[in-house]
Amino acid sequence: MAQISPLSLSTSTTLRSSFILPTLPQILSELVQNSLDAGATSIACWVDLTKHGETIRVEDDGCGISEEGLKRVGKRFRTSKRLNESGLGPIGCYGFRGEALASIASIALLDITTRTDSSPSTFTKIIKSSKILFRGHSPNRHISSEGGTIITVRDVFHDIPVRREELATSNNATVMMHCKKVVERLSLGWPGVDWSLWEDGREGGAKNVLGIAQNKNRVEVFRALYGNALVQRYQSIRVSSGKRRVDGFISLSGDVSKTHQHLYINNYPVDRGELHLAISKKFAASRFATLASSGKLDEVDDWNARARRSPRRLERHPIYVLNVTLPSSDVDVAYEPRKGLLGYKDLDSVKALLLAVVDEYLRRNDFGPLRARSTTPSPTKISQPSQTAPYLPSPLTTPRTPRFTLALQSSNLPPSPLRPTFRGESLPPAIASDQGDDNCLVHEGTAVPIPNRDEPASKRQRTDSEVYSQCRLGSRPVRKHQWIFDLAGNLDTGVLPTTPRLVSMPEEGSSVLNDVDSEHCRKANEPRRAISLQQPIKAIKTDAQFTKTSLSTAQIIGQVDRKYIAAVLRTTSASSSLVLIDQHAADERVSVETILRELCEGFGSNNVCATKAADGEQMIVLTRAEAEQLSQPAVMGVLRRWGITFKPPDLETEGDYVQVQVEHVPSVLASRLGRKEAAEITRLVRGYLPVLMERMGEVEAMLRSVDGDALPNMEDGIDGRNGLVQQEEERHCGDWGRAMRFMPKEMLELANSKACRGAIMFGDHLTYEQCTRLVDQLSSTQFPFICAHGRPVIAPLVVLGDANTIRSRPAKRKIDWGKWRDVA
Ligand code: ADP
Ligand code: MG
Secondary structure: OOOOOOOOOOHHHHHHHHOOOOOOHHHHHHHHHHHHHHHOOEEEEEEEEOOOEEEEOOOOOOOOOOOHHHHHHOOOOOOOEEEOOOOOEOOOOOOOOHHHHHHHHHHEEEEEEOOOOOOOOEEEEEEOOOOOEEEEEEEOOOOOOOOOEEEEOOOOOOOHHHHHHHHHHHOHHHHHHHHHHHHHHHHOOOOOEEEEEEOOOOOOOOEEEEOOOOOOOHHHHHHHOOHHHHHHOOOEEEEEEEEEEEEEEEEEEEOOOOOHHHHHHOEEEOOHHHHHHHHHHHOOEEEEEEEEHHHHEEHHHHEEEEEEEHHHOOEEEEEEEOOOOOOHHEEEOOOHHHHHOOOEEEEHHHHHHHHHHHHHHHHHHHOOOOOOOOOOOOOOOOOOOOOOOOOOOOOOOOOOOOOEEEEEEEEOOOOOOOOOOOOOOOOOOOHHHHHHHHEEEOOOEEEOOOOOOOOOOOOOOOOHHHHHHHHHHHOOOOOOOHHHHHHHOOOOOOOOOOOEEEOOOOOOOOOOOOOOOHHOOOOOOOOEEOOOOOOOOOOOOOOOOHHHHHHHOEEEEEEEEEEEEEEEEEOOOEEEEEEEEHHHHHHHHHHHHHHHHHHEEEEEEEHOOEEEOOHHHEEEEEEEEHHHHHHHHHHHHHHHOOOEEEOOOOOOOOOOOEEEEEEEHHHHHHHHOOOOOHHHHHHHHHHHHHHHHHHHHHHHHHHHHHHHHOOOOOOOOOOOOOOHHHHHHHHOOOOHHHOOOOOHHHHHHHHHHHHHHHHOOOOOOOHHHHHHHHHHHOOOOOOOOOOOOOOOOEEEEEEEEHHHHHOOOHHHHHOHHHHHHHOO
């Protein structure tokens, strides 16, 4: 191997710079962060995406750079920012690495014009490929404010051919969308700033992409960005615990997507990750997930809630903007160049703080924990009482936890109809003095009490232990199938494992067999045993693995208990196994694949069979921002491929909401999507829009590849599912599997639901021929072993040994299968 020697300075500089600033939006982000660090109250950004002439310009009215300081700009590791004790992090600002401008200067042309408020002159410095092209007084250039800076970046990646090419072929709309997102996310943290973003270089002049005047708080910025609809009622959050603080708001409305969940640590917008997930889980385990309103769309949703059986489809996600302030030494913002992923000294405590805030919000707004986990009811599942997700002990009421100073303030908008018990009540003096001023919720100028834990349970929201114990007491009687016990009691081989367990200690959530005093499992002087299906089952080594061929060559025995089809399947190791095939799950699988295939093949070939929506009267209500997104031709085009078309929205009308007329819906789902009240189609569109906004580039690439028939190279599908799973789906499903990756989640749910409801149910009698036909159809599906909702279709009961042996020596293992039919 050759000797180890240093890289040339230009190589190492370019490599480092392209790592620090890999994209245009990232460059914009660094420039804007510098403006904020400079104390700007007005920041204007121009982005020109003309191919090979890409330019970014940021103008601010901040403190400017002195003549002396300008000399150092463009050199790596030069900063004017305050560093923390360790010198590895900033204090009260974004910058601390002194890398951004130096990196830009090495991979692009950097043009800085600046003036401090104490300087009578304007100075300019121009650097390209780390070489200074000009530095000095620039009387012809003008800074409009007293002091300020204009930074222009062009010729980005001019000497990195691959990046250059990538930029030249990138989709302008996608790049612009990411630039907009950068400004949006930063603007939500800086209400006192006047923001604007312009798309430059267009025919007919620059287009204003975003404009937000100075605001008082984050809610106002939110309204300016996304309209009033989602934050008509909200709670301000101001919580402090020692040196840590949480500020921001949580809306009292919910949303169909997680788009509006903005979390900041020390004003750094953090990417979705563990903290977001913890908050989401807390909300999902509360009644917020099903009760939270969604502005004007409530009426339709409420109507629909009565008609629909699946509570999951009503799920609401919270809308929040929260900034956690931590001591600078507790966070590592240099974790990765984008600063979207941070390191924490004590992540758990940050999480606990946020969850305590969410707990308090939920408690005060009557969104208590769910009594039982809401899942789509399954005809194949015997429901067990589920344990509610426990609240964290409230920092307000539990003295052992550190005390938070909490001030949750409601908006000055009309009170929530969801909280009738609180509305209009005045704070009883006793509670006021008990809890202290910090602990009261101010609503419409009236103080109202926090639920008192000392009150009788009937008067207040129940505690978790109460809810839990009620679940235990109210457990549904379990169903008993004697024939299963008899069978299981006599067998100890095969695929279904039996886990011996003492019965004398009945346990919450134990199996359907636990409460059965069955004789067969009790021998003299032996503790009673039962089979637990819910205990972790030790994997038993068995060669009972099935393939689709196992199904197509199945020996059908007949229907059992009007629920299952008993069959003998060959395993991959040439033995055979007695199995029960869930008749509902099997038929559901067959149906759902028929529906999905039709939709996906139609999407790929752009000819989904569509039906005219209900007499032209089907209207959906979108927020103004959503309607603007929907009216983009690319978005309309993707929806049209799924069989959904609209009349172009009239964006001239005033107000927060826009009505849009649905013209067509896909025929196969018309019974649900075509309903006049339009709840399902509204949910679909509102859920799909943020996804399209985020990943339109990928969808377009996919469509190009479908039209050109080349597989796109994407790590994740549109719904964020694991890339490997999707590749597996594609491998199995071929062309229509490819389109599945981009199907709206809501459409998939509707297909699942339709398949479930139309499928053969438990209790339906099947003739032998029908059993055979169903198993045959199942064998030709792509995923025969799971139903549409992911539950197993086949339950192997016992390995019968070598298939040939069984056939040749039937007498040795004589089984009277006929008796099975009598069991029911
Ligand atoms: P950092 O922000 O980490 O200090 P940068 O390379 O981004 O490093 O910026 C280098 C220095 O240039 C900053 O420390 C700051 O003094 C100065 N600077 C950059 N942009 C501005 C601006 N818009 N207004 C005033 N000073 C600026
Ligand atoms: Mg900086």
